[in-house]
Amino acid sequence: MTVTTMTATGRKPLATPSAVLPCALRATLLALLLAAAGAAAAQGNAKQGEYLAEAGGCVGCHTDSKEGAVPFAGGRALKTPFGTFYGPNITPDPQAGIGRWSEADFVRAMRNGVRPDGANLFPAFPYPSFTKISDKDLSDLWAYLRTLPPSGRVSREHDLGLFFRWRPLLTVWKWMFFKPGEFVPDAKATAEVNRGAYLTQALGHCGECHTPRNFLGAPIQSRYLAGGKGPEGKTVPNLTPAHLKKLSDGELQDFLTLGVTADGDVPAEAMGEVIRNTTSKLLPADLKALIAYLRALAPIAGD
Numbered sequence: 001m002t003v004t005t006m007t008a009t010g011r012k013p014l015a016t017p018s019a020v021l022p023c024a025l026r027a028t029l030l031a032l033l034l035a036a037a038g039a040a041a042a043q044g045n046a047k048q049g050e051y052l053a054e055a056g057g058c059v060g061c062h063t064d065s066k067e068g069a070v071p072f073a074g075g076r077a078l079k080t081p082f083g084t085f086y087g088p089n090i091t092p093d094p095q096a097g098i099g100r101w102s103e104a105d106f107v108r109a110m111r112n113g114v115r116p117d118g119a120n121l122f123p124a125f126p127y128p129s130f131t132k133i134s135d136k137d138l139s140d141l142w143a144y145l146r147t148l149p150p151s152g153r154v155s156r157e158h159d160l161g162l163f164f165r166w167r168p169l170l171t172v173w174k175w176m177f178f179k180p181g182e183f184v185p186d187a188k189a190t191a192e193v194n195r196g197a198y199l200t201q202a203l204g205h206c207g208e209c210h211t212p213r214n215f216l217g218a219p220i221q222s223r224y225l226a227g228g229k230g231p232e233g234k235t236v237p238n239l240t241p242a243h244l245k246k247l248s249d250g251e252l253q254d255f256l257t258l259g260v261t262a263d264g265d266v267p268a269e270a271m272g273e274v275i276r277n278t279t280s281k282l283l284p285a286d287l288k289a290l291i292a293y294l295r296a297l298a299p300i301a302g303d
């Protein structure tokens with residue numbers, strides 16, 4: 001796609017001065033254009049990347065909640081105890097979005113929580129979960145993001161407490177709480193449970209809400225998915241079998257695809273959005289794997 005646009009726009013200026021430009025110079029220009037097109041062309045599979053973006057719920061945090069907002073152009077407010085974050089524009093616009101990023105820049109942001117200028121990213125962007133996404137899937141995600149129409153919508157500054165605004169301080173936070181690295185399958189678990197673990201831990205980032213946090217906003221790993229206070233201060237249920245055994249596989253599946261609870265209720269909006277954007281879009285085998293993984297968790301009492 002990039003190559004076609006390049007030639008379409010490039011033909012005119014290249015053709016007109018052809019009479020005056022020496023042949024060698026024209027060849028150089030053409031080579032430069034082709035190199036630029038080659039560098040921008042993503043290697044991954046954009047179609048697969050679209051599915052992974054759904055499994056990762058990217059659109060929710062990166063789209064304004066206003067009616068008719070441009071998907072992925074940013075603006076969504078995320079309230080946390082540290083202040084309000086606004087999901088930035090991640091369309092390929094060179095100024096307002098991430099159009100100037102390379103694939104390597106993207107991989108570094110997702111895996112290490114670092115911006116191309118070297119600044120730390122805030123963990124309100126769930127890279128502590130996304131760090132587990134495989135190289136292949138990151139490449140496909142990147143290919144998909146490159147296909148989005150660029151939007152000039154300017155990202156809004158986060159509205160944070162004075163103390164929390166300072167990105168270098170995150171180096172300490174990361175040193176204490178962040179472990180970068182791809183998902184490692186559990187050799188003792190089945191392939192299905194490992195697939196479910198990958199979808200839950202890496203892409204689905206379910207622990208970002210379902211794992212309680214300490215006062216520095218870091219998930220308490222010994223209570224992984226055991227529920228408690230969510231990021232917006234409201235109680236989030238326990239997903240380990242200690243609590244979830246009350247639901248049959250069928251009820252869980254209905255909840256995660258149709259968004260209705262066993263007693264016919266509508267779930268709280270935080271989860272409703274996860275169902276709409278993510279779990280309802282999972283392929284049947286992936287949803288089954290996710291449920292198998294939740295069933296295989298060690299039960300942790302209480303929430």
Ligand code: HEC
Binds near residue numbers: 106
């Ligand atoms: C829970 C909300 C949330 C989800 C889900 C989320 N993001 Fe983000 N993302 C953010 C926030 C907030 C920031 C800004 C972080 C900062 O300024 O340090 C961000 C920043 C980014 C950046 C860096 C942009 C920049 O200009 O610095 C990229 C790239 C990105 N997200 C990609 C993704 C992708 C791809 C997904 C899905 C796999 C995703 N995000 C899902 C909240 C989210």
Ligand code: HEC
Binds near residue numbers: 207261269279
């Ligand atoms: C943005 C926060 C958030 C994220 C992310 C999130 N959840 Fe939830 N989840 C909630 C909240 C809040 C509820 C409670 C809904 C209610 O009871 O109305 C909930 C409820 C649930 C329930 C129902 C439990 C019960 O007791 O009936 C299940 C199952 C569930 N979530 C699974 C998941 C899975 C799987 C993921 C990851 C793909 C996930 N959630 C990600 C916030 C979240």
